[in-house]
Amino acid sequence: MIRVDDDTRAHIDAAISSSLARLAARTQTRGESAQALVAAIERAAAGGKRLRPALVVMSFDALGGDRAAVPALWQVAAAFELLHTAFVVHDDVIDRDTARRGVPNVGGEFRTRAERSGADRASSAIVGDAAAILAGDLLLHEVSRLIATADLGTRERATVLDILDEAVLVSAVGELADVENAAGSDVPDETILLGAAHDKTAVYSFRAPLQAGAALAGASAADQAALAAASAQLGLAFQLVDDLIGTFGTRAQAGRSPGADLREGKRTPLIAFARATQAWPEVSSALAVAHTGPIAVRRAQRELTASGARTRMVDLITDTLDEAHHQAAALPPGARELLDTIAVAIRKRIP
Incomplete structure (x- = not known):
């Protein structure tokens, strides 16, 4: 990437x-x-x-x-x-x-x-x-x-430890939410699923490492805050793309069999988007048997696409990356360029 x-x-x-x-x-x-x-x-x-x-x-x-x-x-x-x-x-x-x-x-x-x-x-x-x-x-x-x-100096070490502390806590909370969402009898609201998607990946994979690098470079508090806001959006977009890859990606993209998230019955924002459409009965029926094999997986993929959920997911990723660009506007040119480069790389991963 x-x-x-x-x-x-x-x-x-x-x-x-x-x-x-x-x-x-x-x-x-x-x-x-x-x-x-x-x-x-x-x-x-x-x-x-x-x-x-x-x-x-x-x-x-x-x-x-x-x-x-x-x-x-x-x-x-x-x-x-x-x-x-x-x-x-x-x-x-x-x-x-x-x-x-x-x-x-x-x-x-x-x-x-x-x-x-x-x-x-x-x-x-x-x-x-x-x-x-x-x-x-x-x-x-x-x-x-x-x-x-x-x-490191005492202040820099304390800052990085605080960043790590937040990353571990938020990631643990996000992972637990992800497991609880999958265990429920119904698909949770999209806001809940988006929150879990953000927490389990965005903080430890993007916001925390980018913040840590900025802290070690001696960035100002204002720059660190702007970087944190923008990188959290990048992390969310990254996870949403991962959700698309887990549903629609190739074996090469996902590193496992295509449609693995469908076979495992994962509850992602993509599924919540489909549940909010009139096509949900068809989607739900297809998801219920997706674990049975490749033919059932392909049917679930077709139903999700036909429902408009896939398009809505891509639109949300685009909007999230645009928000990251907006949040980064106050940063120095080098930092803005870095975040834009990351955004382009995330966009290219969309299956």
Whole structure:
């Protein structure tokens, strides 16, 4: 989505590797299970687009930061990537997923490990879930440790910790709302679903890393406030596009089978938009059987499109990106250009 130059990527990866190497070294005397857990964490954190740490660095640069003067930049950037990894690991437990992008995740690895040691299926599932929860816990602690030990002034450290604190809280609340919305007997109001979409992704993926970079660059309070407002809109648009990809995207876009959100019965704003139309009976009937296979998924996709919900979703994404542009008007030129670049990248992801 956002291109990261080789030098920036190398610095980010080095900071992440250093953090995980420290964790691995501490488990050398803790037994084979502990070492296997850290190895699984390392695999979970490997690769990826490095979007969130890249946003820390790009915001820092756009607001006049001097990389040479703030070596802690890379440690803070790494913290936001490990925060993402922690949430992904925990999210897989919530969604009962044992694989990610076609390979076993932390929970999947430890299920197999338990089965090989003779555990039955139920016991292996317990072991897998426990390993994933504990891996996420270790990562969350490592995120806080990275920021707490970064070479920052007292004020800058407090600011970044406050940003992290808000991101963790809002994301947890948003994830819980998402789960509760899916469990209810009826589709919640679109306002509720939009709130959950914002909270579970927008803050930790966009607002927090962009704010952190701005804080490290010494941006003014006014610029930080404008950046926070604009980046929250970008984060919401990003999640809404993700919802479209989960419903209409290709395997290459989604990283899993097309229409996965339909098969899993996820309640997204797209579904709420369809519920508000006269076509809801047809849409609801199609959604009820979408879990049965590809033909049923394609039928649900057609009904959602015919209802006008897909068009309304695209219109909302456009309006949200326009609002982000408006919120960014008071920022310095470099920051405005960065946010516009992000907006263009988000728009290009629309399936």
